[in-house]
Amino acid sequence: MTDPAFDADTLRERALTTLTTARARTTLLTSCVEDPDLTAQHSPLMSPLVWDLAHISNQEEQWLLRTVGGRDAMRPEIDGIYDAFEHPRAARPTLPLLPPTEARHYAAEVRGRVLDILESTAFHGTRLTEAGFAFGMIAQHEQQHDETMLITHQLRKGPQALTAPDPDPVPLFTGPSEVLVPGGPFTMGTSTEPWALDNERPAHRREVPAFYMDVTPVTNAAYQAFIADGGYDTERWWTPEGWAHIRQHSIHAPLFWRRDGKQWLRRRFGVTEVVPPDEPVLHVCWYEADAYARWAGRRLPTEAEWEKAARHDPAGDRSTRYPWGDADPAPEHANLGQRHLRPAPAGSYPEGESPLGVRQLIGDVWEWTASDFLPYPGFQAFPYKEYSDVFFGPEHKVLRGGSFAVDAVACRGTFRNWDYPIRRQIFSGFRTARSAGTV
Incomplete structure (x- = not known):
């Protein structure tokens, strides 16, 4: 008997929910300040927020569209720009980063195509697709960068941009x-x-x-x-x-x-x-x-x-x-x-x-x-x-x-x-x- 936790429909719903939750948080963290705050580097310890936004989407494109979905690369020319191991955080403001509007458009286009891939993916056959691992990996990656962006908000000087109820x-x-x-x-x-x-x-x-x-x-x-x-x-x-x-x-x-x-x-x-x-x-x-x-x-x-x-x-x-x-x-x-x-x-x-x-x-x-x-x-x-x-x-x-x-x-x-x-x-x-x- 198939474990219901690994049923394809259940896995697909879980992947969709976690990806959607992560993107809602990314949107909040990158829409609560004006564009100059997105492109500024608020500490040499951290990337500009706009780098994180495009990096999240570039990783999603590489793993879910190209590797899992077998699709052609959308923006291969930016892979190196958003390679976290090629460029230390302190140097990232000097790169030709996608400006905020273009980064948002890129993120939305990648996500739209990923949702098409999600609908047709069989959750078996390879280690990447087994139990939806690749989708879970990308959701975790985005949430980890969301935490990183929240750290940047804490380091950022200026008035309060985020609010939440106290425990x-x-x-x-x-x-x-x-x-x-x-x-x-x-x-x-x-x-x-x-x-x-x-x-x-x-x-x-x-x-x-x-x-x-x-x-x-x-x-x-x-x-x-x-x-x-x-x-x-x-x-x-x-x-x-x-x-x-x-x-x-x-x-x-x-x-x-x-x-x-x-x-x-x-x-x-x-x-x-x-x-x-x-x-x-x-x-x-x-x-x-x-x-x-x-x-x-x-x-x-x-x-x-x-x-x-x-x-x-x-x-x-x-x-x-x-x-x-x-x-x-x-x-x-x-x-x-x-x-x-x-x-x-x-x-x-x-x-x-x-x-x-x-x-x-x-x-x-x-x-x-x-x-x-x-x-x-x-x-x-x-x-x-x-x-x-x-x-x-x-x-x-x-x-x-x-x-x-x-x-x-x-x-x-x-x-x-x-x-x-x-x-x-x-x-x-x-x-x-x-x-x-x-x-």
């Missing part, structure tokens, strides 16, 4: 600060999630000693205590590289924070506000997360520890897709999809809690782990080496869980993100851990 208020979390994650093996990664990307594969058994994990991400109030105790001025909390970095760049607080008398303020999407004490801390680099953990007498969790806390169900000795089970994310589970423009208070979303009692593992803030970004045993690059393979190594640290800026299609219990340990413009926070037997 629902919740009572101050008074539950336990940590939970014990029992030692033993668990299944890490996946070999069955149809739209999982290559670095999430294959599933394999990992032995993880018992450890304690924070129930919630570290909050702004907790991080302010680290600052008040001289955390940024005490060398012993920092790795040598981290200490050199914060000294060289005069870093004394999370990005976008500034002191105003006795209180901390932050700039968030064009608005200056008091830093909310009960939200997870945001815009900290790996070095800052690691230093805080040392100051607190703890450490960052390894990637395997994070995933075991998020996916292991001890009752059935199995790994679930998400902390709450196998069901796709719903609003009661997690803060995802740019539904809000900020993390929810620590302790929110009890229905998204893992069987071990850990909250907010999905959504709100990307969480730094102690681990370098490395391939799993048996890793195979697919469908191209430049997605994961070229980034493996000690230069990149793994982040897990997703943020409020991540769409559900690009976020699951096995999803792996990575970045340089100096990065702070990303929507990154962390939680801490300790080995069982330590105090």
